[in-house]
Amino acid sequence: MTNQREMKLGAFFMVPGHHVAAWRHPNSEINSLQQLSLYKKLATTAERGLFDMIFFADGYALNEQLDTAVSQSVAVRPDPLVLLSALAAVTEKIGLTATVSTTFNEPFHVARKFASLDHISGGRAAWNVVTSSRLAEARNFNQEEHLQHTLRYERAEEFVEVAKKLWDSWEDDALILNKERAEFAAPSKVHAIYHKGTHFSVQGPLNVSRPVQGHPVVVQAGSSESGKELAAKTAEVIFTAWQTLEEAQSFYRDIKQRLTKYGRSANQLKIMPGVFPIIGKTEKEAREKQQYLRELIPEKVGVGLLSALINVDLSPYSVDGPLPSLPEVTEINGAKSRFQLIKDLAEREHLTIKQLYGRIAGARGHREIFGTASQIADQMQEWFENGAADGFNVMPPFLPDGLEDFVDQVIPELQERGLFRTEYTGSTLREHLELERPISQYAKPKVQKKNVQ
Template identity: 70%
Template sequence: MSNTNRQLKLGAFFMIPGHHVAAWRYPDSSADKVLKFNFYKNLAQTAERGKFDMIFLADGYAVGKNSITGIGQTVTVRPEPFTLLSALSAVTERIGLAATVSTTYNEPFHVARKFASLDYLSEGRSGWNVVTSSTQAEALNFSSENHLLHDLRYERAAEFVEVVKKLWDSWEDDALVINKESGIFSDNDKIHEVNHQEKWFAVKGPLNIARPPQGHPVVIQAGSSESGKELAAQTAEVIFTAWQTLEEAQAFYKDVKGRLAKYGRSHDELKIMPGIFPIIGRTEEEADEKKALLEDLIPPAAGVGLLSSMIGVDLSKHPLDGPLPELPDVGQINGGKSRFQLLRDLAERENLTIRQLYQRIAGARGHKEIKGTPKQIADQLEEWFENDAADGFNIMPPYLPGGLEDFVDLVIPELQRRGLFREEYEGKTLRENLGLLRPVNQFSKVHG
């Protein structure tokens, strides 16, 4: 039992029909429903029944990313997140609705307006996972031959978030008057041009939607590189990250939390939530059987393609049962630097072949895999939570819907018995449930 009132936060990370690359072949997965709304509706309602803080949809702007190896043996279709989350807002009540939107191939005005709209539709439950696109394949879908360099992507992202927050604040909270008798719809003195003009963006404003119910939709960030950590400390309220060991997670936690003060932020203003890939069995033997079956179902080409896309190097011409080829230095990588380093370290530390490495990451994709009974799963979550490695976790079910149902029905009750997780939602908005303050409007401080 926890000896404090602090409780962990949980995200339900939906990758359909599951996080394992072979999930679509798993007997209990619903692979035929990857584009069916009722499937997502049922998943969202299951997560809400479990009192998850949020559901989270990742997104990208290319099929196959850096490698087309195994593309015909993997799930490469997904709904557009805003469309889907807007629909899910009508069939859920308390659970947060978060999605990835890249700063590399979007514009701040569009993103600010869309998330503000989702925040209104959901009555204050939206969250934005800020990412920079990491693959050359995405550049080729946006009329660009060359992918923007890593440090420049993060520089652009920092300014992008700054502009979006200005646009959310361009209407003060009480700017809408809507007085039929006086004929006043809004108070002009409380609507502000942002007049942003810096290196990457020139945006006049104001936004053409009032300030969102949460003030700002919750800002999430997922990068763990040096640039990513600095951006998170400056702008993020939640970090999704990936670590294999308690010691690595503790070091990251201490590092990022230690950067907050220079931006005038407190320790509790940022929630760090590592990804967790749980294989749950009512017995250890059942969990082992699930893992073995998932590994047996991996088409080799799909495994190689996944690994190639994650490290940004085509491995299709190298022997499956041989080691990784000589890889470039992380400084030469223009994709996801932190994930590249994590996978290379894992392969070297455990002397893994290409086949063994793709088997290791085919489900967790570089995040922490935990396997066992509900009690054993809860033990490992509690260890990280109680030892300054995490404020919560982003849960990545191996297959759906069963992997999510097992977590809700078996693991969450165990966490609740230990006093580690809520039994009811604390508030109506995502910000309230995460324990995050509503931001002060930057223009009302100046003009109020």
């Protein structure tokens, strides 16, 4: 236990790295993209670094531009819950966060899978709640168009509400397990939820008892207006993307203030912006690494990625010219906050399309920090101590090297400054993140003891 406030750190795994050209790096383990050996190495390395959690993003389709998507960029992505379940068996302490969309799933399945993962991992599961906005995803689920932004968030909110009811449907002390008296569980403490809403009608109860953590930790990543409201109401961690201290501070204040509306306190929601660290023994080496990766980006991939991020086809335009004039953010039915961020960046720094994709193709809108371990720590500390972050989601440019460098060089630097733990003091993710364990909404304030027949 320490009195000093400590950073929360996530290790965001995108294999073989977050940089869009990472797979071309000589050290990337391109042959193991779908094999457990690579993920096991990454997870145990992150656990050695005492990270709060590992984190997987997800998506339910290839990019729209099929040819480019498969010809020059990593197009395979194993299911994150399958990966995390396997990793639960080979790790001890680290949190396990999987992205699962609310748009094309059912709350019963999702609540049950996360409850199961929470049980088998001894309380280390977290769910990153997202909505699916890509047309290619809709087309894999019987739809010709994707759901409109507001509707997606309305559905997401109800989805999380149902999941929480299902997690609560078994009270903590519902299991009796008395062989002699033939009492398995107390029926009075197992509740049908009878949820009837706009999007879902779910009777319950769940067929898994209350998760070790009460609820698996709820993570959220949208930063649009609806995204922020959903987060303030339901999330316990926000992953977010900001380029400047001022933007991050403004977002941080905004979110923490919204919490009061829902009767929540500031420390019930941790804000963790993404950082994309390029670490060198010297600043020059870091800069060279950065440049080396940028040069590996095939032009079609850079343009395609940028097009996908802003939902505008940029292929007709010269890569050496500026972005064409873009629609207003209100006209966009996609990832609104990411769109605004990229538009602002291009205008602020007068970037050509090629410069812009060089800038965002690695971190995809997240903050690129580079330098020596000490300089990386400085940049993290600045945000952490100035009301911009409770911690960071670390996005290594390529793996496993980028993660190993962070663990071996940056973590000790943060520990020396008293900014990060030197051992795990808890065993659940909630304990790592200093989040309270929620009480079941079905638990009566004072439980009447009675004999179950």
